[in-house]
Amino acid sequence: METRDDGLLGVLWALVIIQGAITVLSAIEALVVAVATGSILISWPIVAITTGGAVLALAAARGLRRRARWAQRVTVIAEVIVLGSGLLNLGLSLLLANAFLDLVPTLTTIVAPVAALVLIRRVAQLFADQEAGADVPEMSVA
Amino acid sequence: MMGREILADGSSDSVLEGFEPGDQVGNPLYGILAEHELAFVIVLALPVLAWLGVRLLRRAAASGKPRATELLDGYDRLQSPRRLAVWLLVVSAWVHVGLVFGHELSAYTLAYALGAVLLAIAARWLTLGRRPRLVATILVASVAAFWFLGAPPDQIGIATKLAEIFALTLLVVSEPGVRRRFATAGVVSLVVVTGLAAWIGAFASAGAEGGHHGGEFPEPATVVPFVERLQATPGEEETAAALFEATTAAVMKYQDPAVAEAAGYQVGTVMGSEHHAQNPAYIGDGRILDPEHPESLIYADTAAGPILIGVLFETDDIGHAGPAVAGPIMVWHSHENVCFSLTPPLLAGILSPFGVCPAGSINVPTTGEMLHAWMIPGIEEPWGHLDEADLNDYLARVEISAASR
Numbered sequence A: 001m002e003t004r005d006d007g008l009l010g011v012l013w014a015l016v017i018i019q020g021a022i023t024v025l026s027a028i029e030a031l032v033v034a035v036a037t038g039s040i041l042i043s044w045p046i047v048a049i050t051t052g053g054a055v056l057a058l059a060a061a062r063g064l065r066r067r068a069r070w071a072q073r074v075t076v077i078a079e080v081i082v083l084g085s086g087l088l089n090l091g092l093s094l095l096l097a098n099a100f101l102d103l104v105p106t107l108t109t110i111v112a113p114v115a116a117l118v119l120i121r122r123v124a125q126l127f128a129d130q131e132a133g134a135d136v137p138e139m140s141v142a
Numbered sequence B: 001m002m003g004r005e006i007l008a009d010g011s012s013d014s015v016l017e018g019f020e021p022g023d024q025v026g027n028p029l030y031g032i033l034a035e036h037e038l039a040f041v042i043v044l045a046l047p048v049l050a051w052l053g054v055r056l057l058r059r060a061a062a063s064g065k066p067r068a069t070e071l072l073d074g075y076d077r078l079q080s081p082r083r084l085a086v087w088l089l090v091v092s093a094w095v096h097v098g099l100v101f102g103h104e105l106s107a108y109t110l111a112y113a114l115g116a117v118l119l120a121i122a123a124r125w126l127t128l129g130r131r132p133r134l135v136a137t138i139l140v141a142s143v144a145a146f147w148f149l150g151a152p153p154d155q156i157g158i159a160t161k162l163a164e165i166f167a168l169t170l171l172v173v174s175e176p177g178v179r180r181r182f183a184t185a186g187v188v189s190l191v192v193v194t195g196l197a198a199w200i201g202a203f204a205s206a207g208a209e210g211g212h213h214g215g216e217f218p219e220p221a222t223v224v225p226f227v228e229r230l231q232a233t234p235g236e237e238e239t240a241a242a243l244f245e246a247t248t249a250a251v252m253k254y255q256d257p258a259v260a261e262a263a264g265y266q267v268g269t270v271m272g273s274e275h276h277a278q279n280p281a282y283i284g285d286g287r288i289l290d291p292e293h294p295e296s297l298i299y300a301d302t303a304a305g306p307i308l309i310g311v312l313f314e315t316d317d318i319g320h321a322g323p324a325v326a327g328p329i330m331v332w333h334s335h336e337n338v339c340f341s342l343t344p345p346l347l348a349g350i351l352s353p354f355g356v357c358p359a360g361s362i363n364v365p366t367t368g369e370m371l372h373a374w375m376i377p378g379i380e381e382p383w384g385h386l387d388e389a390d391l392n393d394y395l396a397r398v399e400i401s402a403a404s405r
Helices: A004-036 A040-065 A069-097 A103-122 A124-131 B034-044 B046-062 B066-077 B080-102 B107-127 B132-149 B155-173 B180-204 B234-255 B257-262 B388-404
Strands: B024-026 B222-225 B275-278 B296-302 B305-314 B334-342 B345-350 B361-366 B370-374
Touching (some): A004 A040, A004 A069, A004 B080, A004 B155, A004 B345, A040 A069, A040 B345, A069 A124, A103 B155, B034 B046, B046 B066, B046 B080, B066 B107, B107 B132, B132 B155, B234 B305, B234 B370, B296 B388
Antiparallel strands (some): B024 B222, B222 B334, B275 B296, B296 B305, B334 B361
């Protein structure tokens, strides 16, 4: 039987998977730009960091499903970084272009990380139970 | 939305609708198409309409209407992921309704209407716990339709597809018997293919010359003023030719990168086919479009060594238009949504359709205006956009010539 927290964990998992997938696309784009501009030798850190971010996000999603505490911490750090970059970009947009962020960046870099952080807070008890050694099954909302 | 009209006198005129001369035109990838504005507005009204709808449904259920009772009971039984998926389907269906009324009647409007009906039916099925696989199929079909019919993609289209993929993911997470590993791979594939389709659609929507001469959508991340008149006057042609001649004569000495370095240009190691070397002393110096002091030189790395292929003029400040001295021949452009890396400091790309830059880079929302002049023999027009095929042909000729010496 699903608990309320269990259901919210499902929503969190789906959100983190989508964010990981977007980062995979971003890594591909960074690689294409590096190759196309012939700057792979100096821009490889960007490709490497973005690829690492994508792998970490997808691994964290897997960890969340198992209610691993490390996955919760990684997700919190990643969401704070995404939100920070979103707010920085919002500030730059207001300052340089006198405009708010477009619809999609607002959703992916402001709304999504805020939602993920709220969800993590709401399902924190699940991770606490896991750490306390309670017999918690892998996420199964069905 | 766009097209080219040949006038009675044989001149070609522009033809983006809904713009005034001087308006800044960017690629729809970072904006909302005029036909999609209604969809955006009615989505903003959705919370109020949803609240009203739920109230009416509750009233109908209270008065004994079985269908209303069935829907409310079904919704109450749903788990959190499915409840959210239902609402995402409602949002997507509602966007499609807005698209129907935003477009003139065509095959597209019929497709949008079909999409709205199918997504609404899917939301009902999901609420009642029926046919989850068919609901998933409808969602995948709606996303796939965007790959083939979504050009030019805009913020409404991309946001709607993200909502549909999110709904599909929520459906998968709550569906028994679905292996999570396959589900993850499927979702990642859908997102990546949708992003790539958006890129292809965005570049395909740009004019043949990258939109640098106005009158067409520019390539993603490029912004050009709307140009109503594409034909230059003889006077404008003379001005453009004289400026190009003066510029070429002034920068010939920089064919040797060492001379450019000595003059303050940051050439460094020339890499790639369009290596820009900026002179910081000329940035914001009050001299705009000065042939003696172009802000950047452009080199190409070849087997025969670096060669000077052009210059870049820049305005001093963001928001200040470059001097329009030669009408549609010399159209200044700016950039938007450029991703600039801090690790190391360099251009990392342009903002993804999903609104993110690569990790470690920030989004520079806009730049000052700029204008290229290309010193490549044989090209049709030295100002503005350079056709990549022309550049590659020239570089190949240079390398063959160097090898035969």
